[in-house]
Amino acid sequence: MGSHCDDSFVSSVKIPTIKFTKLFINGEFVDSISGKTFETIDPRTGDVIARIAEGDKEDVDLAVKAARDAFDHGPWPRFPGSERARIMMKFADLIDQNVEELAALDTVDAGKLFSMGKAVDIPNVASTLRYYAGAADKIHGEVLKMSREFHAYTLREPIGVVGHIIPWNYPSTLLFLKISPALAAGCTMVVKPAEQTPLSALYYAHLAKLAGIPDGVLNVVTGFGPTAGAAISSHMDVDAISFTGSSEVGRKVMHAAAESNLKVVSLELGGKSPLIIFDDADIDVAAQLALVGILFNKGEICVASSRVYVQEGIYDEVVKKLVEKAKAWVVGDPFDPKVQQGPQVDKKQFEKILSYIEHGKREGATLLTGGKPLELGGKGYYIEPTIFTDFKEEMLIAKDEIFGPVMALAKFKTIDEAIERANKTKFGLAAGIVTKDLNVANTVSRSIRAGTIWINCYFAFDNDCPFGGYKMSGFGRDSGLEGLNKYLHVKSVVTPLYNTPWL
The missing domain is CATH 3.40.309.10 (Aldehyde Dehydrogenase; Chain A, domain 2)
Structure with a gap:
């Protein structure tokens, strides 16, 4: 039942040397405070690929502090959108230049088809970055037609520090569905990749630094859901959470967000389509x-x-x-x-x-x-x-x-x-x-x-097409301009017209 290839197949693809195994906080690769590590496994064989730094609450605190400082005092939210776009375009170019190594990392870590990763997944990651880079200098509010004598308009402002919790089935694609619009909006962030598939996220952090994304804007804490993921979800200095994963864990994320600072939550959960x-x-x-x-x-x-x-x-x-x-x-x-x-x-x-x-x-x-x-x-x-x-x-x-x-x-x-x-x-x-x-x-x-x-089609995804669920499949949308707007606050600004009594 089910055809399978000859066991004697020998890959002509060079399995990449694992270069990045530490946490990425404030622009630097660092050990976890506890010094603990965990194994990431090759599902083709069950063998250990590498030992990865195991982040915990204390490491999340450092990462959030770096993101908070970068948001409150750093240049990223204050750059013109065109400057954020320029850096994001450079980031996308670096991904294109490293497509084979990135695809191989997701294959050896997640068991994904290398040919698909090289031809589709990793190029689509670069495409997603470019799509949102193109939106970065087009974020604006609107002038309102008030019913009384006021001049009013809205501003769209970055929501702040975002926590992104990424699943293991699409380690690259889903990472960039979240960080690309958040970067375009001017947010800073802490990412927790799945413990099963941490390798590519750490490599992307390295490329982000090379592209010129300022320190503290993109932080990656590898570790486990009940520790690192829970610490991000409940952190008082995280302003929003974007989570993709199971409905069971989605409930826990939402509960932690409600119990802490009522942070904005976006959940893309399970399906039975x-x-x-x-x-x-x-x-x-x-x-x-x-x-x-x-x-x-x-x-x-x-x-x-x-x-x-x-x-x-x-x-x-x-x-x-x-x-x-x-x-x-x-x-x-x-x-x-x-x-x-x-x-x-x-x-x-x-x-x-x-x-x-x-x-x-x-x-x-x-x-x-x-x-x-x-x-x-x-x-x-x-x-x-x-x-x-x-x-x-x-x-x-x-x-x-x-x-x-x-x-x-x-x-x-x-x-x-x-x-x-x-x-x-x-x-x-x-x-x-x-x-x-x-x-x-x-x-x-x-x-x-x-x-x-x-x-009459299936899996017809596109950067311009909003994606998300009804019922226990969650709420909030990734992709499209809907995927950008969830990282923006709307602020209304109202001024009375000259010499108009307003009370």
Whole structure:
């Protein structure tokens, strides 16, 4: 079940020497105050790549102090937007110049496909920086038309010190979805990358310094969620938090923010996204969208099309195609250009996915293909592409975000049934619709409660397209100008017109 590459594959890509393993605070790489370190693991083998400084509350305090000083007294918020843009453009150029090394870091740390990182992820990071650099000198308020004799206008000002907490599935992409607009707005920040994938964030900090971003503007504290992440979320001198991760941790972040200084919170959380395929769909196109929708990035993507609903007229044909395609899907070393799926990020995630597969079997869903770990040289965290059918929305494999290569597939009759079942979830991040009927596409897209709807496509992200969730998938938006505005306060300024009584 599930094709895999020859274990004898030898990568022609040079695994980079790990150059940066310390915290980055106030423009310098420093040891943690405690001197403690933790291991970051290569999921291809389970071997240790490097030991990374383990930041804790005391280190967060230093990083926040550096960011606070840089915001209150430093040049970054006071630069003209054009100067921030110039430095951000230089930062993007440096990323382009180091694309291979950055892609390799995310491959060796997260198990991501090297070819995808080099061609898509890292170039998109530079593109995101340039997009927001282009907005940096276009931040302005508006003149208001008051109902009384006043002159009034609004200012848009940077919100202050921002805490960014980044997940492990897209260590580069999600880092820059957060820091790029915050930099453009004139904010300063403390970043906590996921403990599973700290390597690229530290490298980016090095490049930021080379680009000319002033000391204290961008600080990176590596460490664990319950310590470093909690310290950022509850810190009285942090003005806003932007978090991407699980709904469970999102609750904790929000609680900590409320218990401290009521800081602004933006949460992009889990998903259990439905893909609805109607009878008039092109079967090959629909099957490919469904398969890639769940197997892309080994299923470790919050908008994965993990629930697939197929109308009864084409159900059997789509199932047959999906099983054929899943069995031909190539799993193996992510440095191998022929491979389509690398290892899950770590042993914990690997075991979690396998436990959900067992739940699916016990709860009565039918396992069509996959369902087992893949033994590639006896090492690594590889799992076969897995498809269940005959699921009910009450089953764990349909309710919970598995975050792995596991599809739940079901048959439906009517458009109303499809809408009802698609909405039967606590999440609302994304959804897909495959149909040639514009009326069906419009009806369903307006009826599903999710932040992004893709019609006859999937994973159609863009810098200009706001991204975020409904329900327990969180609130606030990344990307687009919505992603910039969340790092800006709106201030109203009102003056009475000359000699006008105002009381």
